[in-house]
Amino acid sequence: MDVIPMRSSSLELTISVPGFTSSPSLPSSAGEGVCGVRDLDINQVPLGAEEEWTTGSMEDEEESGNGGPPRKKLRLSKDQSRLLEESFRQNHTLNPKQKEALAMQLKLRPRQVEVWFQNRRARSKLKQTEMECEYLKRWFGSLTEQNRRLQREVEELRAMKVAPPTVISPHSCEPLPASTLTMCPRCERVTTTSLGKDPTNRTTSPTLSSKLPTALHSRHSSAAC
DNA sequence: GTAACATCTTGACTTACGTCA
DNA sequence: GGTGACGTAAGTCAAGATGTT
Known part of the structure; x- marks a missing residue:
């Protein structure tokens, strides 16, 4: 499964994908897999891919609204971003004390820290959803193909049985x-x-069973088959 | 090289909703 | 149960960065 390219972003995302291994980075908020799946980490921050930032931190830009000149957009410095990312990794939400402390450390207003976390949560979730959607589409395609193949197989076997x-x-x-x-x-x-002829007593179609999510498959195979 | 435009990223805001005292 | 304070999610805007022609 390939990954939607992300420029200059280090959003931390995981997606639950059957059969994929991953690094156990953080408690994945969304989409705990249904059937014993694992989390795929797509957040390898490319080493040395940190680009330079246009402006440094803004100490405290007093009151940007209310008839004044249009606000200048703040760009967080590399260090500020890194620290925020680290904090986010540890906790996706901040209590007022943590917010205050972090703001102090970053030389930002608590409100800015708060907004950063809000946006970070929202955008993580969005990316996660996009990736899950992408993965489900692929999975659907593959299941459709398998279904088609198996139906063909059933037809063949039915024909063999009557003839x-x-x-x-x-x-x-x-x-x-x-x-x-x-x-x-x-x-x-x-x-x-x-x-006694066929010791394995396998089904004629072992392919699907090996690919189905374990929960789905075990639910079926345990009973009648 | 660079100008013009398109697209993406991201900081900030607004609104709605849930929770708690 | 009604109310205000507070926090969060969702949606959106817009500045600035980046890519393309």
Whole structure:
């Protein structure tokens, strides 16, 4: 799965993706996976990719509104951003004391720290949602494809069942009596009943089961199959 | 090289809503 | 239960940075 390119941003995001490993960075707020999935960390801050900043910190720009000249937009310095990011990593919200202390340390107004955290939370969530959406689209596509393949397989097996009395075992490549084949009424998979010929007794389609999210698969396979 | 425009990032604001004393 | 203070999320605006032609 590739990642939406992000310029000059170090938003900290994780997305739950089955089968992907990740670094256990922080408590991911959104989208705890449904089925034993893991968090994919997309927030590797590119080493040395910190760009220079246009302006330094603003000590305290008094009252930007109310008829005065249009406010100059503050750009946080590299250090200020880093410190804010570190704080955010530890805590996604600040209590008034922490806010005050951080503002003091950064030489910013508490309000600015507060706004920064608000925006940071909002934009993390947005990116997270976008990535989850992207991932689900891909997953949907892949499931659709698998579904198509399996339906084709079912059609073939149905045709085999009505026509010839025997089939070839996919495992031993020997002729197999059709009577040894049974179809699961729930998933429509064809399985071979154990006659000693086929020790694995596997379904004819192991591909999907290995790719399904574990929770979904175990829920199904535990009962009828 | 640079000007003009498009797009992206991000600091700040407004509004609505929930919680708590 | 009504009320005000407070905090947060969501939506938005706009300055400034960056990319493209």
